[in-house]
Amino acid sequence: MILLGTLVNAGAIILGALLGRMLKRIPESMRQTVMQGIALAVFILGIKMCLGSDNFLLVIISIVLGTVIGEWIGIEKGLNNLGHWLERKVGGSQGSIATGFITGTLVYCIGAMAVLGSLDSGLRNNHEVLFMKAMLDGFSAIIFASTLGIGVIFSAVPVFLYQGMIALLSTSIYSVVSETMLNAILVEVTAVGGLMIIAIGLNVLEIKQIRVANMMPALVIAAVGVPFIDWVSKLFS
Template sequence: MIGPYINGAALLTGSVIGAILGPRLSHNFKAHMPMTFGCAALGLGVAMIVKVQLLAPVVLALVLGSVFGELVELERAIQKLASRSKKVIEKFTTPAEGISQDEFLDKFVALAVLFCVSGTGIYGAMSEGMSGDPTLLIVKSILDFFTAIIFASSLGLTVGVLVLPQFVVQSVLFFSASLVMPLITPEMLADFSACGGMIMLATGLRISGIKQFPVVNMLPALILAMPLSWLWSTYLP
């Protein structure tokens, strides 16, 4: 297992560099660059959505997953964790300036989705688990490195905390890939990609400041996407 370690190191290093450079960067730079990464997330989401094979189960998974996420308030739990992490880290570092608590939480939640459950990370970890090739995760590491620098320049070193859930998610996918992949059809994988693309689209809109989608509450849809795709193709051809 190489990719998750490289990706985690890139995220943590980028966060440290961004936190150090933050006071030296202009306000306009820190305000405009996140919109560029939001645009990139939008493009990634569209590229993932067009792979859809069965749209109905994908939409159903998104709706049912979001309902569950709202009922258990997943996003609020992540926000509480982010707020606590920020307080602990700011005891040892200089607090981020020029950003409100609400703005911090909004961006942190969107980054959690972008770093931890993006399509590239999921497929990259599963691909390495099956073939031993970490190429996709290395590519993601390069993107995450620069993304972390930009956002840590305004959010501070707290961005580096995301290395923990990112590593856990990728490690679980890596070790379970050999068990799960033989059961997955190309159609199921395509519909899973499309569901992830819809969430990534919402993430891009949130990072860009266009619309504050509850992206964390939408994440349970990823668990439902492939089972519903299989059921739909099997019993409702």
């Protein structure tokens, strides 16, 4: 079953978020300190992801153009409206739902494990990488949900759609993009995602409120930018 790994991964996030929701009864002071610790860890994770870039100029251009597009579309506003709707359905605060959803989506979708694991599921029906990712995501979902709120549970939806799409299209992806090019794209997309994760850390620490969701188109620009730069370099070489 091609989607088995993706289903297990999404299920682990849902289960982890539900368990984390049960830990909401811990004292407020303790939860606040734990959340600050998580924010620092997320901040360092983002820095580590950024340092892997081979073309930081592309990262900067992607963030700038992606943010312009995101602000124009109003992604953050749309997610806030979604959070307001979810608030009426499941309870909780709109801010926590939006923050949990965005944080979970970025952390669980950005990175090599999500892409390579999905490709392995689709091409070889091997789900070991996604099973390992499911364990990591499930445990982190417990922590995120206990501090950021129930919004983390909804990140299972984009994880399922994102990884499932890659698994189903795995054969077509390799017919269009070589393994070397795919790895190069992953490096730059991960770096752009790292900057966005740093912004999430700043938001959680309440140092500066950044509209991270409006930066999300930068991921697409980075993915397209890598083969475009390669094509231009070959054209003028």
